Amino acid sequence: MTGDGTASSSRTGEVFRLIRRDILSGALAGGERLRSTMLRARYGAGLTPVREALARLAGSGLVTGQEQHGFRVVPTSEEDLRDITRVSVLTESDAIVRAVERADGATDAALLRAFEALAGTPMRSEADTGGGVHDAWSEAHRRFHESLIAPCGSSWLLQLNALLFDHAERYRQLAFRVAPDRDLVDEHRRLLDAVLGRDPARAAALVDAHWSATAEAVLASGALRSGGDGSTPPLRKGAFGSGAPS
Incomplete structure (x- = not known):
């Protein structure tokens, strides 16, 4: 060239x-x-x-x-958010179960480094009053979720999850604006602990809870509504998958 x-x-x-x-x-x-x-x-x-x-x-x-x-x-919509969330719960839950079964010391170390990078990256600057999220935090968030499922052994699951993660990012950014007090460090720490503790069922349930919390925050805010009477039925925890552990 x-x-x-x-x-x-x-x-x-x-x-x-x-x-x-x-x-x-x-x-x-x-x-x-x-x-x-x-x-x-x-x-x-x-x-x-x-x-x-x-x-x-x-x-x-x-x-x-x-x-x-x-x-x-491409427009955003409640229907699209619900669809992305359901499919993401299915694919990431499957991937994390497979990843837990195949994880070893090296993948654990990589996951721990990804978590430490995420927890140590400021999500917002104090001067930002619009609820925007730092690019560096978004990238650390992506890398953590990639590390969660990296050992799954399926290139197709990894590709599908990457595609869905991209398409969910617009809704994720909106969720962070409408629910700024959500404890995301704790949510990610629980996912980390489930993988390190070799508990695939709990890891899958936490994936469900994590994705569902994002969808619920956006849907409850009404930010995506257009037309109709403006009402959105409340969603139970785990509404998009197998349900979250207590």
Whole structure:
């Protein structure tokens, strides 16, 4: 590949990461029109990198549309949140059970390091009054969940979980805003302890509780409602899977 081609590919990758970050954080809202002129100004990029980045994002399911008809951020909805949560509980619960059965000293050490990194990373800055979450915390959170299931022995489960984790991030960011007092360090410590204690049933139930708490916070807030009478029935703990331990 020529030097110009390498530079173009690198710039496309950078624009892809920036747009993806802003979609997942909610800075680019669900349903928002992604005009190339706006994106070029926002990211200081040329037309080709923007077009190629949008095509990649469409392939990953975060953006919908075609170049000729325009692109939009895939909308968020209560139905989508419920669906993502149910499938995520199924796949991550299965993966964590398999991971516990295959875990060893090396994977335990990696998981403990991931937890320590997560617990030691500030979730927000004191100056942030909008409830935003640090990129560094989001990345540490991702790495912890990856480490939880890393020994599962299934590349397909790992890929599916990574895809679902991405698509859930927009709802996760919203949940952190509407439920800022949730004790996430304790939730993750319990998951850590269940894996280190080789308790697959408890680990799976905690995965259910963890995902369900996020969905419940968002649904209870009414932030995704549109039309109707505005009511959302309350969800019991473990509403999306096998139920949480006491």
